[in-house]
Amino acid sequence: MxxxxxxxxxxxxxxxxxxxxxxxxxxxxxxxxxxxxxxxxxxxxxxxxxxxxxxxxxxxxxxxxxxxxxxxxxxxxxxxxxxxxxxxxxxxxxxxxxxxxxxxxxxxxxxxxxxxxxxxxxxxxxxxxxxxxADLNDPDVRHVFEDYAPALVQKLALLDEAKADYICSRIVGPPLTPYNPLNISLALDNGGRTAVAIFEDVCGCSVEEVLRGPIAEIMAESHRKVQARLEGMRYYSSPIFFEAPYSVSTRLVVASISYAREGPLIAFTFAGEFEDDVSATAVRQGDDGIGLVEFQEDAWTSGRFSFTATFDFLAEPESLVLDACSIDWWGLE
Structure with missing residues (x-):
């Protein structure tokens, strides 16, 4: 290099x-x-x-x-x-x-x-x-940008209109569970924003709704991986018993949404990244060999996901079918 x-x-x-x-x-x-x-x-x-x-x-x-x-x-x-x-x-x-x-x-x-x-x-x-x-928190600087930056964007678009595209972030939906602060956001360019508008118009449901199933799959697999890792812990001489892991905080970013139509079917492909803070309560025998000691173990998983939602215009009634969520790779800490 x-x-x-x-x-x-x-x-x-x-x-x-x-x-x-x-x-x-x-x-x-x-x-x-x-x-x-x-x-x-x-x-x-x-x-x-x-x-x-x-x-x-x-x-x-x-x-x-x-x-x-x-x-x-x-x-x-x-x-x-x-x-x-x-x-x-x-x-x-x-x-x-x-x-x-x-x-x-x-x-x-x-x-x-x-x-x-x-x-x-x-x-x-x-x-x-x-x-x-430049610091746009300065009111004078911000006003200058608002007045004159569009001319730069227009100049850029004259070179190549695709270069004038931008990525924006949109937070979607409230937490899906009462105990887990679940943060879902869309980070999309113009094509992705168009795909969202088409999806919500054609399918008659929100992005939040279609994400519920894949998020549940991701969290369940995250918990299974953490459970397996915890059960392999060996830094105490006595056995350790873990309760089922649970998510403390989950964060998911949908980085791209694309679509393709073939006959009566239109397929929307969602892809992005996630991270999941997971915790589990554990119990082991005390050092005195008599009592029990309760403690907490924490883990963090991350990865990249994708799934496809297919809408069939000819189905009776019209239906949206989700493929299984695919996890391209996992990180576990």
Whole structure:
């Protein structure tokens, strides 16, 4: 990987901007669309890894021998919330990390070229960077943006109307369970927003309603995986008995919705990411060998999902059929 573009101790604003744009203007960890000022540069594998740790990481992950911990092959845009949560913890070969490393490697040469091109583009690039970094909480700055930014959008659309597209986030529905704060959001471009409008008009139901079944499948599988992991715990000499795990907080982002029609059938494909905070009450024999000790164990699962909902115009009555929810990969911590 080219060594001319890498994370350094100075101003990394251009690199941060290019990472933000190339990764779809989203936090790579949670999948939510984020404004530039809400994004930081994250080292997918921890930047404080020493020589010994780095060799271990190269064993755990399919990394090249010349893998650069500060290179673009190990950098991604992350929001402050996820940065705090991720911290500098060491992760096993979990799906979100493996997937992020593959994506960073795929984007690497593109990011290098864009950063270099930005540096060669003169005053316009710096002016645009200044505008992107502007604080819209300042009323005067916000008013200027509201008055004059549409002209920039129009100029961009004249180059290519697809480039004037944007991603917006929409929170859908209240919590589906009384004990679990369930956060569901849509992070969609213009095509995705169109698909939502068609889905809700044609099928006569909301996105929240169609998500209920897949969410239940995801949570049930999440609990099964946590249960299996907990039952394998061996750091006490006496047996440990766990009650059924339950979700403390679940977060799900629908990142894309597409549709295709064939005859009387129209199929909507939903895809996105999730994370699930899970807890379970456990009981073991006390150290005195007589009493029982009750304690709590927590886990966090994450992953990527997809499912298809097919509407049949000729069915009597018209019907919406959901395929089983597919989980592309799992992370379990």
């Amino acid at each position: 080219a060594d001319t573009v890498r994370y350094g101790g100075g101003d990394n604003s251009v690199l941060r901007l290019v990472l933000h744009n190339t990764w779809g203007k989203k936090c790579y960890w949670c999948g939510d669309p984020k404004e530039f000022n809400d994004i930081e540069i994250d080292h997918i594998l921890p930047q404080d890894a020493g020589v010994k740790d780095l060799e271990g990481l190269k064993t755990a992950y399919p990394l090249d021998e010349d893998f650069d911990i500060h290179g673009v092959e190990n950098l991604a845009p992350i929001c402050a919330r996820c940065q705090r949560r991720k911290g500098s913890r060491r992760y096993g070969a979990i799906g979100i990390v493996l997937d992020a490393l593959r994506t960073a490697s795929r984007y690497g040469s593109t990011i290098v070229k864009k950063v270099q091109k930005f540096g060669n583009s003169g005053n316009v690039a710096q002016l645009l960077l200044g505008a992107i970094k």
